[in-house]
Amino acid sequence: MLEFVHRYWDCPPIIPRCQWGAAAYRGFPFPFALPLPFLYIHHTFEPDRTCHSFWQCSRSMRAMQSFHQEDRGWTDIGYSFVVGSDGYIYEGRGWHHLGTHTRGQNSYGYGVVFIGNYSSSLPSRHVLDLVRQHLAKCAVDARRLQANFTLHVHRQMVDTSCPGDALCSEIRGWEHFGKMLKRQFCTLKAQGRIPLDLPLRPMKAWLLAGKRVFLE
């Protein structure tokens, strides 16, 4: 019962890939080590038209995936999740697989994009809350995002105007927004080295143990 409540109440409606007509992933998706510490917010900018129906939004999804696969040469649609103004979130790479959305930071967080150009206007409050209230809570409850996760907008990480001035100002008022970017960026770099060191640790321990045994 609790599982049911969590899935259908706390989690927003997520349209799976098969439902929007996704093409197959090219190659093998790279799995994340969950829970992740970051969530990155984007807007699609182009095309700047928002979509207001499942038909329009799923067509945008297919066009975006085709652009990312054919023109950019990526393995799949870049974003983890895509938010339509039809009140649905569309599954991109999803919860478990590394995306291509925030250069240099893809391993550390989910990339969520709002379809449209939000330089001078905002998605509706209902659509914003799909991410602010429901997607974030769902992700923390299911241990996909860390409970103390940090929220960033794309422009904090690289030289871009994404996700537009209006959406950027909105996100700055959200819970978990990471203002102390410099410090967090340094922390992020440090965390990035940890997985590379991991395979060495058992080896070092083994060597040390062996040496001790040898000396004894």
Ligand SMILES: [Zn+2]
């Ligand atoms: Zn972006």
